[in-house]
Amino acid sequence: MYGGGSLFEAVKLDELQHEDPMKLAEFEARIQRGEKIEPDDWMPELYRKQVIRMIEQHAHSEIIGALPEGTWITRAPGFRRKMALLAKVQDEVGHAQLLYSAAETLGKTREQMMLDLISGKSKYSNVFNYPTPTWADSTVISWLIDAGAIVNQMANARGSYGPYCRALERICAEESFHLKYGHDAVVYLATGSHKQRQMIQEALNRWWPPIMTFFGPADKISAHTEILMRWKVKMATNDECRQQFLDMYVPKVWEIGLTLPDPNLRKNEEGVWEYTEPDWEEFKQVINGNGPCNKERLAVRRQAEEKGAWVRRALLKPETTYVKPLA
Amino acid sequence: MMLTSLDPRVNRLQVPAEWPDLPVKNQLDQWATYEVFAQKRENTAYAYVGPVHAPDLEVAFLFAKEQYSRRVACFGLWVVKTQAIQHTPYVNDNELVWGMINIPAAIRPAEPQQPFEIFILKKRGKAHTHAGMVMASDYPAALAVAKEQFGDQAPCVNVWVMPAAQVFKSAEEDKDLWLTLSEKKYREPVAYKVLDKINAFKTRTISNP
Numbered sequence: 001m002y003g004g005g006s007l008f009e010a011v012k013l014d015e016l017q018h019e020d021p022m023k024l025a026e027f028e029a030r031i032q033r034g035e036k037i038e039p040d041d042w043m044p045e046l047y048r049k050q051v052i053r054m055i056e057q058h059a060h061s062e063i064i065g066a067l068p069e070g071t072w073i074t075r076a077p078g079f080r081r082k083m084a085l086l087a088k089v090q091d092e093v094g095h096a097q098l099l100y101s102a103a104e105t106l107g108k109t110r111e112q113m114m115l116d117l118i119s120g121k122s123k124y125s126n127v128f129n130y131p132t133p134t135w136a137d138s139t140v141i142s143w144l145i146d147a148g149a150i151v152n153q154m155a156n157a158r159g160s161y162g163p164y165c166r167a168l169e170r171i172c173a174e175e176s177f178h179l180k181y182g183h184d185a186v187v188y189l190a191t192g193s194h195k196q197r198q199m200i201q202e203a204l205n206r207w208w209p210p211i212m213t214f215f216g217p218a219d220k221i222s223a224h225t226e227i228l229m230r231w232k233v234k235m236a237t238n239d240e241c242r243q244q245f246l247d248m249y250v251p252k253v254w255e256i257g258l259t260l261p262d263p264n265l266r267k268n269e270e271g272v273w274e275y276t277e278p279d280w281e282e283f284k285q286v287i288n289g290n291g292p293c294n295k296e297r298l299a300v301r302r303q304a305e306e307k308g309a310w311v312r313r314a315l316l317k318p319e320t321t322y323v324k325p326l327a
Numbered sequence: 328m329m330l331t332s333l334d335p336r337v338n339r340l341q342v343p344a345e346w347p348d349l350p351v352k353n354q355l356d357q358w359a360t361y362e363v364f365a366q367k368r369e370n371t372a373y374a375y376v377g378p379v380h381a382p383d384l385e386v387a388f389l390f391a392k393e394q395y396s397r398r399v400a401c402f403g404l405w406v407v408k409t410q411a412i413q414h415t416p417y418v419n420d421n422e423l424v425w426g427m428i429n430i431p432a433a434i435r436p437a438e439p440q441q442p443f444e445i446f447i448l449k450k451r452g453k454a455h456t457h458a459g460m461v462m463a464s465d466y467p468a469a470l471a472v473a474k475e476q477f478g479d480q481a482p483c484v485n486v487w488v489m490p491a492a493q494v495f496k497s498a499e500e501d502k503d504l505w506l507t508l509s510e511k512k513y514r515e516p517v518a519y520k521v522l523d524k525i526n527a528f529k530t531r532t533i534s535n536p
Contacts, residue, residue: 035420036452038485071334084513090397097394101378110380111355118349131333162452166377174398176516184519191528256525257532296332299342302349312356315382320359323409325378326487327455 016227019044031232036162039105039327050233051161052106053122059099060117060124064297065145066092068128072138084181088142091174098170102163104324118302120289127210129291136189136203142182144207144249148214150175151245160232163327183252190256197257204253205261212262212278215241246273361387362412364446364457365395366403373405375446375455384408384495392504398514401505403497405444411493413466415486420451424485425478430471442491443469445476447483455487 016024023042030037037043070089076082100110116122127145132138150172157168189200216238219225228234236244246265250273253260264276286294330337330344358380364373376395381387388406396404418424440462446455458477463469469488477483497504512518 030419033420038417038451040417067334071336080513083511087511087514094394094397097379098377104378109355109357111357115349115352133333165452166454170399177514180516180519180521181513184521184524187521187524187528191524191531256528293332295344296330296334296337296342299330299344299346300337300340302346303340303342305349309356312358315386316356316358317382320382320408321410322355322357322380323360325360326362326409326412326414327375 015046016044028230031160031230036165037160038162039324046227047231047233048106050228051164052103052108054156054233055099055103055106055161055164056108056113056116057123057125059096059103059113060122061128062092062096062099064117064124064128064301065141066096067297067300068130068132068293069138069141072132072135075135076138077135081185085138085142088178088181091178095167095171095174098167099164101325102161102167105163105327107324109322109324114301114305118298118305120298123287124297125214126283126287126291127207127214128297129286129294130207130210131293133206134199134203136186136199137206139182139185139189139200140203140207142178143186144182144211145214146175146178146182147249148211148241148245150179151241151248152215155235155241158232158235166327187256190258201258204258208261209278209282212242212275213280213283215239215245217280217283243273246275358382359387360409361391361406362409363387363391363395364405364407364455365401367400369402373403373446373457378409379406388495388497396505397507402502403505405497406495407489407493412487412489414488415470417448417451417485420484421482422484423478423481424483425474428470428474428486430467430474438464440464443473444489444491444494445469445473446487446489447477447480448485448487449482451484455485460491 020042024044027037027041027043027047030041037047066089069085069092073082073085073089076085100113103113104110113122117124127141132141153168153172153175157165157172159165186200189196218239219237225234225237247267250260250265250267262276264274267273285291289295328344330342332338359382361379361381361384363376363379365376366373379387379390379394381390384406387408388404391404391406395401415424415427418427441464442460443463443466444460445458447458448455458473458480461469461472461476463472466488470486473486473488
C-alpha cells in the first residue's frame with residue numbers, strides 16, 4: 001500500500017545546468033525509447049534524488065501502514081481472518097524490504113532511510129496518521145487504501161527506474177489478494193446485521209476524508225511536474241489517479257447499500273467525478289506532524305530501532321562490510 | 328509520561344511520550360549485502376530476485392527464504408555476497424554487451440581453473456538469468472569464456488560473473504523445504520467469493536426492500 005504522489009520536493013531546475021548536456025540528452029533518449037534506467041547508468045542528480053525520495057516514501061508507507069492494521073490481528077473475528085490479516089501485514093513488511101533495497105541501489109543506505117523516518121525528515125502516506133478504532137476501520141484500509149495504492153503502483157510500474165519496476169511487479173501481484181480480502185471483509189459487514197452495517201458505515205464515514213486526500217492535492221502544472229513526467233518518475237497526475245480510483249470504487253461502495261459522506265459526489269455528463277474539495281489545510285497539518293497518530297507511529301518505529309540495535313551490533317562482523325545492492 | 332494509544336500493543340510497549348533525538352552514529356550498524364537467485368519452476372534457470380542484508384551467508388539464506396519464497400512458488404535458492412560478483416557495464420536494449428568484451432587469450436592462463444557462474448540480463452528492467460557455468464582462472468577470463476559459450480545468445484545487455492565456490496546453494500535433497508504454499512489458500516485472491524455475497528445481498532434487498 002502507498003499513496004500520495006504529492007510529496008515530491010520542490011526542486012530548483014537550475015540544478016540541471018550543472019549536468020553534462022550530452023549525457024543528459026542520452027539519458028532522456030533512453031527513457032524516450034521506453035528503456036529502463038539501471039543503477040550503474042549515468043543519471044542527473046535530480047533524477048537520483050527524486051527517485052530515492054519516491055521509493056523511500058513508498059517503503060516507509062508499507063511499514064507504517066502495517067501498524068493500524070496489525071493492531072487488529074489478535075482481535076480479528078475468527079481464525080481465518082486472523083490468518084489472512086497476518087499474511088497481509090507480513091506482505092506489507094515484505095514490500096518495504098523490497099522497496100528499501102530498490103532505493104539502496106541509488107546510494108542511500110537502508111539504515112539512513114530508517115533514521116530519516118524516525119527523525120521525521122522522510123514522509124510516508126498521510127492516511128496512516130489516522131487511527132483504526134474498530135475492526136471495520138481495518139477492513140476499510142484493507143479494501144480502499146489498498147485499492148488506491150494499486151492505482152498508484154500500476155502507474156508507477158510503467159516508470160523508468162529498473163529496480164523499482166522489478167519490486168513493483170511482485171508487490172502488485174500480492175496486492176490483488178489484499179484487495180479481495182478487504183472487499184470480502186467489507187461486504188460481509190455491509191450485508192450483515194443492522195449493527196454490522198452501522199459499524200462499517202461509520203468506519204467509511206471516518207475514512208472517506210483521508211481517502212480523498214490519498215493521491216495528494218491537484219498537481220500544479222509546473223516545469224517541475226513536467227520534467228518528472230518526461231523522466232517517467234511520475235506517471236500520472238494526482239487528479240488522474242483520484243478520478244480513476246473514484247470511477248472504479250464508488251460504484252462498488254454504492255452497490256452494497258453504503259453511502260459516502262459527500263453530498264457533492266457524483267459523476268457528471270462528461271464522465272468526470274465531482275466532489276467537495278478535501279480539506280487541504282488539515283492535510284498539511286497532518287503531514288507536518290500534527291495528526292492524531294503521527295507521534296505514536298514514529299515512537300513505535302523508534303523503539304523498534306533502539307531495541308534492535310544491540311542485535312545488529314552483536315552480529316556485525318568486522319570483516320564484512322555493507323555495500324549497495326547490485327540491481 | 329507514557330504514550331497512550333487506542334492500540335493495546337502500543338500501550339504494552341510503554342513508549343515514552345517525549346524523547347530526545349537519536350544519537351548520531353559515526354558508523355552505521357548495517358549488515359553486509361547478499362544477492363539472491365531463485366528457481367521458480369522445477370528444472371528452469373535460476374533468476375535474480377533481489378538482495379538481503381545479513382551478518383553471514385547462512386543467515387542471509389534464512390532471510391532470503393523468508394523474503395523471496397514465502398509467497399511465490401520456489402524450488403531452490405542461491406545466495407552470494409554482493410562483493411563476490413563482478414559485472415560488465417550496461418548497454419542499450421537490443422545491443423550486445425559481448426561486443427565490449429575483448430580479452431586476449433594471452434591473459435587467460437591455463438591454470439589453476441575454478442568454476443564461475445554466469446548470469447545474463449536480456450532486457451533492462453528484467454531479471455538476470457543463469458546462463459551456465461564456465462571454468463576459468465579469474466573474473467576477466469571467466470567473462471571471456473562466457474563470451475565464447477553464450478555470446479551467440481541474444482539479446483544480452485549485462486553480465487554478472489561470480490565464483491561458484493562462493494554461491495550458497497540449497498540442496499537437492501532438501502526439496503521439501505519449499506513445499507509450503509499449498510496449505511495457505513487464504514493468501515490467494517480466488518479464495519474470496521465476494522461476488523456471490525453481493526449478488527445474494529442484491530436479491531435479498533430487491534425481494535424484501
